[in-house]
Amino acid sequence: MSIPQPTDLRERHRLGLPIVNGWLSMPSGFGAELAARAGYDSLTIDMQHGMVDFCDVLPMLQGTSIVGTPTLVRVPSAFDHVCVEVMMKVLDAGAHGVIAPQMDSPAIARQIVDACRYPPLGQRSSGATRASFALGSTQTPYAKSANTSVLAFGMIESQAALDDLDAILDTPGLDGIYIGPNDLSLSLGEPAASEPTSQRVVDAIERIRLSAQSRGLIAGIFCSNGEACAMRLKQGFNMVTPAHDVAALMQGHSQRLNAARSVSAPISSSKGY
Ligand code: 3PY
Ligand code: MG
Numbered sequence: 001m002s003i004p005q006p007t008d009l010r011e012r013h014r015l016g017l018p019i020v021n022g023w024l025s026m027p028s029g030f031g032a033e034l035a036a037r038a039g040y041d042s043l044t045i046d047m048q049h050g051m052v053d054f055c056d057v058l059p060m061l062q063g064t065s066i067v068g069t070p071t072l073v074r075v076p077s078a079f080d081h082v083c084v085e086v087m088m089k090v091l092d093a094g095a096h097g098v099i100a101p102q103m104d105s106p107a108i109a110r111q112i113v114d115a116c117r118y119p120p121l122g123q124r125s126s127g128a129t130r131a132s133f134a135l136g137s138t139q140t141p142y143a144k145s146a147n148t149s150v151l152a153f154g155m156i157e158s159q160a161a162l163d164d165l166d167a168i169l170d171t172p173g174l175d176g177i178y179i180g181p182n183d184l185s186l187s188l189g190e191p192a193a194s195e196p197t198s199q200r201v202v203d204a205i206e207r208i209r210l211s212a213q214s215r216g217l218i219a220g221i222f223c224s225n226g227e228a229c230a231m232r233l234k235q236g237f238n239m240v241t242p243a244h245d246v247a248a249l250m251q252g253h254s255q256r257l258n259a260a261r262s263v264s265a266p267i268s269s270s271k272g273y
Contacts, residue, residue: 024052061093160187
């Protein structure tokens with residue numbers, strides 16, 4: 001008999017339970033619901049590299065809500081500009097948290113946290129249109145619980161972030177980091193790779209994980225498949241992503257096609273010509 005496990009990500013982290021986080025790059029509410037039904041511990045809707053805009057995010061959050069899977073949104077910000085307005089909007093739509101790419105400085109980390117917390121902890125604006133009933137309850141109205149429930153993640157994926165790692169990770173209110181191994185590899189002068197083999201990148205990844213976890217932060221990393229996720233969990237990561245839905249779909253199509261075409265004999269005509 002399986003033991004019920006908490007769906008709240010902070011609670012899972014507190015209990016030392018792994019978080020397997022699906023990645024949604026396709027703009028589909030139904031697709032998001034199907035991924036949730038597959039049983040991921042959490043999902044992330046990708047507005048940075050996914051084919052997803054805010055108008056797609058809302059039905060996707062509705063799709064995952066049906067199942068009750070905590071859902072984060074990776075916002076499309078880059079470099080020194082953080083999409084504060086997009087973060088606040090997806091949180092109002094019912095996201096459980098955000099992942100901001102390229103958290104390259106303490107100032108960016110502060111902006112991420114500010115967008116996720118109502119005053120006095122941050123600068124989030126009041127008006128949680130959907131989140132108030134999708135994530136609130138009669139016992140605990142959303143605005144009351146949001147400052148402790150919303151998750152603020154930033155991605156560590158550059159040499160600049162490595163240079164300022166301690167100051168970035170010391171940002172009060174930050175819940176976790178996500179490593180982007182592809183961008184990190186590029187930034188360190190190596191070819192982009194989800195499973196880097198260059199020793200410099202391997203060492204950087206381990207340094208980031210240990211530095212984050214020594215502060216109690218959730219340490220997450222994007223991976224290329226389920227086996228790589230298992231390896232990262234064994235290494236000690238708290239949160240892993242077995243690539244995105246596009247890869248899963250392409251793989252499924254290829255398997256079916258290859259199976260269907262595995263018989264090479266010509267089809268004989270029943271009419272004999
Ligand atoms: C990276 O590998 O750089 C990522 O951002 C993964 O999504
Ligand atoms: Mg990246």
